[in-house]
Amino acid sequence: MVYLPVTLVLFLAILLLLPLIFLGIAIDIVEVAVAKLGFSSTAAFWLFFAVIVGSTINIPLYRRKTEITVVSDFADFWLQQFWGIPLHRIQQEIVVALNVGGGLIPVLLALYQLTRADLVEIALVTVIVTIVSYFSAQVVPGIGIQMSPLVGPLTAALSAVLIAGNEAPAVAFSGGILGVLIGADLLHCAKLNEWQQAF
Numbered sequence: 369m370v371y372l373p374v375t376l377v378l379f380l381a382i383l384l385l386l387p388l389i390f391l392g393i394a395i396d397i398v399e400v401a402v403a404k405l406g407f408s409s410t411a412a413f414w415l416f417f418a419v420i421v422g423s424t425i426n427i428p429l430y431r432r433k434t435e436i437t438v439v440s441d442f443a444d445f446w447l448q449q450f451w452g453i454p455l456h457r458i459q460q461e462i463v464v465a466l467n468v469g470g471g472l473i474p475v476l477l478a479l480y481q482l483t484r485a486d487l488v489e490i491a492l493v494t495v496i497v498t499i500v501s502y503f504s505a506q507v508v509p510g511i512g513i514q515m516s517p518l519v520g521p522l523t524a525a526l527s528a529v530l531i532a533g534n535e536a537p538a539v540a541f542s543g544g545i546l547g548v549l550i551g552a553d554l555l556h557c558a559k560l561n562e563w564q565q566a567f
Contacts, residue, residue, distance in 0.1 A: 497547025
């Protein structure tokens with residue numbers, strides 16, 4: 369008979385429980401963070417659950433279709449120029465969507481914070497985050513608007529600590545969410561159209 373060492377069994381048990389451990393830590397962190405925004409631990413749990421479920425739901429806001437010409441190789445180009453044979457044309461679509469968990473719920477929470485913190489402080493942080501997000505984000509063809517996920521939160525946190533003092537959590541959250549939405553997303557929507565028209 370072969371007896372497995374107890375340490376190996378414990379190691380495997382911990383390995384299997386790691387996802388649950390990380391989930392518990394994440395829920396605790398969310399509860400602490402949301403408590404600073406004026407919500408109870410029960411509300412924090414349900415908000416966390418809503419964000420997780422909502423992250424799988426996208427609400428289409430804007431669609432635009434266009435046709436672009438594709439030159440696969442020099443032979444196709446030569447045939448088009450000298451023989452008038454049409455090149456390949458494919459239809460392309462840009463879809464701008466609002467993610468429920470990553471967009472709608474945070475924006476609603478940010479708007480709620482407007483009733484709890486100083487509007488001037490939130491406006492200042494929003495402007496700062498908007499400017500930083502605008503210059504940090506870029507339109508990537510075929511993917512959309514991309515920006516480092518740390519830029520918005522770090523900018524909002526540093527700005528709120530300097531501007532708001534004790535009200536920093538609410539100001540940072542609200543200003544960070546609204547600033548990224550305006551600077552990275554809304555102000556770059558025009559660039560999506562320009563990129564599409566360039567083709």
